[in-house]
Amino acid sequence: MFEDESETDDAFRALAEPRRRAILRLVATDELAAGEIAAAFDVTRTAISQHLTVLREAGLVSERRAGTRRFYRARPEGLAGLREFLDAMWSDALDVGRRLVEAEAAGRPDETAGRRTDVA
Amino acid sequence: MFEDESETDDAFRALAEPRRRAILRLVATDELAAGEIAAAFDVTRTAISQHLTVLREAGLVSERRAGTRRFYRARPEGLAGLREFLDAMWSDALDVGRRLVEAEAAGRPDETAGRRTDVA
């Protein structure tokens, strides 16, 4: 698993920016033009344009051209990698939590914390 | 929703770093000491220590001290904010996809699309 690390990495880095997440929420429910998106913030259109480029290259938004305007919309498939990562992490961590409780109830063995190498 | 933006922001920024995600996967299944974690990478222990600090402040790992050693483990609750964000984004985007298909079948209204939502 996690074979598309480079692709998922782009999505993570793209979402690390609060403004990009705001843009994504903005186009999650409605398809908006670049100018409309830029009007919603108090930064330059240039900055928004670059953010849109990052989001597009990360596969998080799709672009549709109509005349001189370009409409953007959230692309749910771009979040698939993140969901996989989070779900795997979530279930693994919860599983360990359960295991630790059972171990403690059994009289707490496993103090040396013997490794398991199936890390990645 | 998205009221814990500052807390979620820390988690997003923490996960934006590939090495921190690797560390998180490493301690997702096993509780490891700082030295063991550092041994798994080819960077300095200092760098790993700083990464662990970031992960801990983001609520993504827990710390347990035993003698001079400090054991770290993944904290699934720290991912709750991210899951909420992703789930909301996912369902919203899919909902829009469905709505667009229906609108197209109905004869495509809503061309102007002028609006602004709660941008934050």
Place this chain on the structure above:
DNA sequence: CGCTAACGTTAGTGAGAGCTAACGTTAGCG
């Protein structure tokens, strides 16, 4: 054509983040 509107793109700047080396801290051993 000329002109304007709506974008994207490039160069340059300042703030932030990851990395290393050196130093400080705490726990265990003789």
Place this chain on the structure above:
DNA sequence: CGCTAACGTTAGCTCTCACTAACGTTAGCG
């Protein structure tokens, strides 16, 4: 005590990234 081991912390460097200003591109109108 003195010494070592296992960490964390600070100072400094470098590189990335978000932002702005200026320029280039494409589409529509007269």
